Amino acid sequence: MAKYPIFTALLILLLLSGCSLLPKEEDETIGWSAQKFYSEASFAMNEGDYETAIRYFEGLESRYPFGRFAMQAQLDVAYAHYKDGNPEAAIAAADRFIRLHPRDAHVDYAYYLKGIVNFNRNLSFITRFIPTDTSQRDPGSTIDSFNDFAELVRRFPESPYAEDARKRMYYLRNNLAAHEIHVARYYMRRGAYLAAANRCVTVVEKYQRTPAVKDxxxxxxxxxxxxxxEELSADAQRVLALNLENGALQVPESDYEEKSLGKAIWDYLELDKN
Structure with missing residues (x-):
């Protein structure tokens, strides 16, 4: 009976030795410098190969955890995740950069990128090409985006991203007000008149100087x-008439148009030119 344990042990040794003979995946990054990692990751990013870019950025930080290239990789990987269609990972990476480098010269970009990610959460492939009313969608990410841009503008009013952030905030604020109007009209159709009126009070009090106030x-x-x-109705009529008379409700729609980010991070940081 003792021969069976010996046979089993020999079989295990043979299997282990066989596994060691299997070809191992070759790591092409062995021996790469930090600059080489960054250069290859930047090239992959420009080619739209975001998975490879992410792998190289993460490999750079893992192998060379200190220095400007590692720090830049922490920021660039957030953008790569965003372009790869992974908003949660993008925001997590941006938050990590903000936490680790709160005084870095480019931390404003991390705040801006968070706003951009949330700004585009509700935009499907189709809505990028077919006009749709985004104010009818769930406002959660719209509020998050507004808050991200507001934080950027508050902390870095002179940032090169601040002007675009302000335009997006104006657009988002109009959208949030329009969303309240959609909900109010829904309540009106359902006969929930008090709920509809309360939604409209929110618009008048919270979203002044938006096109939705008239509605x-x-x-x-x-x-x-x-x-x-009757008294509340008369009050609302007086406010409406007064504002129409003095032109206070003639608020232009947002002139914001979605712009392609393209290589915004490269144009601003210019580290790939070193």
Whole structure:
């Protein structure tokens, strides 16, 4: 009976030796310098090969954890995740850069990128080519994007990204106000007149100087009439008439147009030119 344990042990040794003979995947990055890692990652990024770019950026930081290339890789990998369609990883990487390098000269870009990621969360492939009303979508990421851009503008008012952030905030604010109007109209159709009026009060109080204020006042008048609240209806009518008379409701729509980021990070940081 003792021969079976011996046979089993021999079989295991043969299997292990056989496994050692299998070809191992060759690591082409062996011997690469930090600059080589960064150069290859940048090339992959420009070619749209974001998975490879991410692998090289992460390999750079792992093998050369200190120095300007490693620090830059921590920021660039966030952009690569964004372009690769992984918003959660992009925001996590941006947050990590902010946490590790709060005083870095390029930390403003991390805040800006977070805003961009959330800004585009609700944009599907189709909506990029076919006009749709994005204000009808869930406002969660819109609020997150607005807050990200607001934080950027507050902390870095002179940042090269601040102007674009302000334009996007104006657009997002209009969208949030329009979303409240969509909800109010839904409540009106369902006969929930008080809920509709309350939504419109939010627009008037929180989103002043947006195109939605006129619609909000008009819905408030209808809702209060339905509820028999004549005094509140009359007040809303007076506010509407006064604002129409002095032109306060003639608010232009946002002139913001979505722009392709393209190589914005490379144009600003220019480390790939070193």
């Amino acid at each position: 909000a006042l008009e819905i408030m008048i209808q809702a209060y009439d339905k509820l028999g609240l």
